[in-house]
Amino acid sequence: xxxxxxxxxxxxxxxxxxxxxxxxxxxxxxxxxxxxxxxxxxxxxxxxxxxxxxxxxxxxxxxxxxxxxxxxxxxxxxxxxxxxxxxxxxxxxxxxxxxxxxxxxxxxxxxxxxxxxxxxxxxxxxxxxxxxxxxxxxxxxxxxxxxxxxxxxxxxxxxxxxxxxxxxxxxxxxxxxxxxxxxxxxxxxxxxxxxxxxxxxxxxxxxxxxxxxxxxxxxxxxxxxxxxxxxxxxxxxxxxxxxxxxxxxxxxxxxxxxxxxxxxxxxxxxxxxxxxxxxxxxxxxxxxxxxxxxxxxxxxxxxxxxxxxxxxxxxxxxxxxxxxxxxxxxxxxxxxxxxxxxxxxxxxxxxxxxxxxxxxxxxxxxxxxxxx
Amino acid sequence: xxxxxxxxxxxxxxxxxxxxxxxxxxxxxxxxxxxxxxxxxxxxxxxxxxxxxxxxxxxxxxxxxxxxxxxxxxxxxxxxxxxxxxxxxxxxxxxxxxxxxxxxxxxxxxxxxxxxxxxxxxxxxxxxxxxxxxxxxxxxxxxxxxxxxxxxxxxxxxxxxxxxxxxxxxxxxxxxxxxxxxxxxxxxxxxxxxxxxxxxxxxxxxxxxxxxxxxxxxxxxxxxxxxxxxxxxxxxxxxxxxxxxxxxxxxxxxxxxxxxxxxxxxxxxxxxxxxxxxxxxxxxxxxxxxxxxxxxxxxxxxxxxxxxxxxxxxxxxxxxxxxxxxxxxxxxxxxxxxxxxxxxxxxxxxxxxxxxxxxxxxxxxxxxxxxx
Numbered sequence: 001x002x003x004x005x006x007x008x009x010x011x012x013x014x015x016x017x018x019x020x021x022x023x024x025x026x027x028x029x030x031x032x033x034x035x036x037x038x039x040x041x042x043x044x045x046x047x048x049x050x051x052x053x054x055x056x057x058x059x060x061x062x063x064x065x066x067x068x069x070x071x072x073x074x075x076x077x078x079x080x081x082x083x084x085x086x087x088x089x090x091x092x093x094x095x096x097x098x099x100x101x102x103x104x105x106x107x108x109x110x111x112x113x114x115x116x117x118x119x120x121x122x123x124x125x126x127x128x129x130x131x132x133x134x135x136x137x138x139x140x141x142x143x144x145x146x147x148x149x150x151x152x153x154x155x156x157x158x159x160x161x162x163x164x165x166x167x168x169x170x171x172x173x174x175x176x177x178x179x180x181x182x183x184x185x186x187x188x189x190x191x192x193x194x195x196x197x198x199x200x201x202x203x204x205x206x207x208x209x210x211x212x213x214x215x216x217x218x219x220x221x222x223x224x225x226x227x228x229x230x231x232x233x234x235x236x237x238x239x240x241x242x243x244x245x246x247x248x249x250x251x252x253x254x255x256x257x258x259x260x261x262x263x264x265x266x267x268x269x270x271x272x273x274x275x276x277x278x279x280x281x282x283x284x285x286x287x288x289x290x291x292x293x294x295x296x297x298x299x300x301x302x303x304x305x306x307x308x309x310x311x312x313x314x315x316x317x318x319x320x321x322x323x324x325x326x327x328x329x330x331x332x333x334x335x336x337x338x339x340x341x342x343x344x345x346x347x348x349x350x351x352x353x354x355x356x357x358x359x360x361x362x363x364x365x366x367x368x369x370x371x372x
Numbered sequence: 373x374x375x376x377x378x379x380x381x382x383x384x385x386x387x388x389x390x391x392x393x394x395x396x397x398x399x400x401x402x403x404x405x406x407x408x409x410x411x412x413x414x415x416x417x418x419x420x421x422x423x424x425x426x427x428x429x430x431x432x433x434x435x436x437x438x439x440x441x442x443x444x445x446x447x448x449x450x451x452x453x454x455x456x457x458x459x460x461x462x463x464x465x466x467x468x469x470x471x472x473x474x475x476x477x478x479x480x481x482x483x484x485x486x487x488x489x490x491x492x493x494x495x496x497x498x499x500x501x502x503x504x505x506x507x508x509x510x511x512x513x514x515x516x517x518x519x520x521x522x523x524x525x526x527x528x529x530x531x532x533x534x535x536x537x538x539x540x541x542x543x544x545x546x547x548x549x550x551x552x553x554x555x556x557x558x559x560x561x562x563x564x565x566x567x568x569x570x571x572x573x574x575x576x577x578x579x580x581x582x583x584x585x586x587x588x589x590x591x592x593x594x595x596x597x598x599x600x601x602x603x604x605x606x607x608x609x610x611x612x613x614x615x616x617x618x619x620x621x622x623x624x625x626x627x628x629x630x631x632x633x634x635x636x637x638x639x640x641x642x643x644x645x646x647x648x649x650x651x652x653x654x655x656x657x658x659x660x661x662x663x664x665x666x667x668x669x670x671x672x673x674x675x676x677x678x679x680x681x682x683x684x685x686x687x688x689x690x691x692x693x694x695x696x697x698x699x700x701x702x703x704x705x706x707x708x709x710x711x712x713x714x715x716x717x718x719x720x721x722x723x724x725x726x727x728x729x730x731x732x733x734x735x736x737x738x739x740x741x742x743x744x
Contacts, residue, residue, distance in 0.1 A: 044384075046386060046427075144728075153411070153420075350374075354722070
């Protein structure tokens with residue numbers, strides 16, 4: 001048996017893109033089928049299409065809903081490597097960037113003007129994401145030339161607009177009711193902003209930590225040296241945001257921590273310097289969820305980030321990360337708020353995957369369940 | 373522009389398989405084209421088909437010669453990851469295993485009986501390799517069931533027979549003229565066999581090193597503890613084999629070192645235990661070149677390996693390696709000697725790779741040069 005799939009780069013991830021109907025034809029649960037196609041369980045994924053890393057063992061399952069305003073529904077699958085299992089628990093911002101491009105390349109959506117708008121819905125989270133794919137003069141460019149940090153080759157420009165992302169976890173953009181608060185940890189008082197958009201994030205000023213982004217060693221090395229106090233601040237913030245009853249019970253990944261500083265005087269390409277912590281370590285770039293929280297924080301008067309902007313509100317925010325400058329944008333439209341980030345995407349290969357016929361056959365019913 | 377390619381697993385490698393004519397249509401040198409298709413230079417190869425490891429950044433270029441006895445000529449390309457460069461200097465035994473299967477799947481060679489024989493020639497080394505692909509009842513099995521160490525899923529059985537591999541480096545199977553010799557190193561006299569087939573190898577008895585394969589910790593840990601004396605023996609062997617003028621000048625990789633022991637009493641599945649050193653470290657399995665030298669050593673009266681076989685000569689040799697049992701075979705036919713090893717192979721996906729059109733265009737002439 002054979003299965004059609006497009007192999008696409010979305011942002012800094014490689015994603016295998018399937019259509020629901022093609023997977024259903026196999027009469028096999030995707031919880032069984034995808035690991036086998038990817039070569040799992042095997043730390044090298046040597047007998048399958050998986051790339052043996054978390055950012056290259058990803059699948060997207062696309063579906064065209066009948067009627068309604070959504071052009072494409074998509075489900076993200078994080079395919080296990082050493083385990084023959086699929087994690088359906090979250091979406092991937094990078095892989096999300098392939099959906100609009102796929103829809104245009106397959107003729108699901110006709111290019112419309114210089115930028116084609118595709119309404120997509122992620123089924124893992126229920127999040128509506130409006131995608132804007134660059135189609136100058138009404139066509140995908142033959143030689144796409146858009147660049148982004150972390151990818152050495154160009155691709156198609158794709159804007160991802162997250163609809164009404166604020167308060168998805170706590171119910172409010174500012175869970176404490178204040179744009180900035182004081183947290184006491186390690187005998188010191190810290191001025192922070194606690195924001196819930198995309199994901200809960202606690203934002204600190206680099207200056208209070210004695211960090212200076214203009215001195216590279218201080219910026220990187222200094223964060224590494226203060227991981228313990230940063231974690232105490234983070235745990236205290238978890239309690240204040242209503243995410244944990246006590247600091248000791250705070251989850252390891254929530255809230256995220258962002259350390260911000262004004263841009264260097266010589267830096268005219270960014271509005272803010274940011275270093276993010278992910279699972280207790282400095283992130284090499286910036287998770288898309290984190291960039292959305294920072295974007296709304298920058299727009300909110302009184303946050304530590306809005307202070308850097310001189311209190312001004314711009315439709316775009318340029319974040320200087322360790323990997324380069326990432327630009328986000330926000331807008332109000334049709335009574336909703338959209339916060340977005342630009343990625344690039346490209347189809348690497350059109351493929352027919354050969355499915356060994358010894359995959360356990362299970363009923364298609366569990367397929368539908370897994371993607372809803 | 374688009375390029376057809378099959379993505380195949382050969383042994384424990386993943387290989388991208390191209391046809392010469394398809395690559396020539398691009399009018400681009402493969403030294404430029406392959407790195408771009410693979411996403412190099414980039415340590416993650418995130419924008420291309422490469423897998424960001426040495427065993428998954430490999431290409432094979434296949435060609436059907438006009439007339440003659442060779443069915444398929446093939447060129448192996450080790451595609452750089454952090455460098456946009458191709459290394460054409462050697463062949464890959466694992467990727468070699470895809471050639472016969474490809475020829476049958478594409479109809480270049482018709483299946484013939486239970487085992488189909490394909491004559492292949494590697495252009496990197498000039499080595500003729502006879503491939504024997506299992507085709508029970510004259511057809512490729514729909515559900516191939518052959519297994520091999522290091523690969524958790526089954527594939528097609530492929531036998532690789534290296535024609536006349538003896539003495540390729542030194543001119544003789546036994547460079548010293550003796551099946552076994554005594555080397556003095558570290559104040560001790562060691563009985564070794566020095567063999568040149570596939571690659572030059574010096575073979576030692578585990579017993580003389582105080583190693584016992586039946587005691588797992590002794591076998592692994594003991595080798596690690598004796599790397600210094602093993603290197604002294606290896607360097608002395610390099611001089612005796614005529615590979616270096618002095619021990620100090622011996623190359624780091626030549627000869628290879630193999631430590632052999634009789635199989636455990638309870639082990640009825642192997643003829644010999646072997647631990648190989650590669651670049652000064654224990655190898656997790658066994659290089660194909662090393663397995664060929666051991667096979668001819670086992671067939672040669674008087675070697676330390678032949679002693680284990682009770683002096684008998686079998687057409688097959690079962691080597692117990694850290695990754696499992698690898699079986700080799702040897703035969704005389706048509707005045708040549710063939711030494712072989714079985715691998716498994718499988719086509720993972722049939723693909724059309726999308727080639728971004730900003731690849732430097734260079735003249736096709738350099739393509740022909742690179743593959744000869």
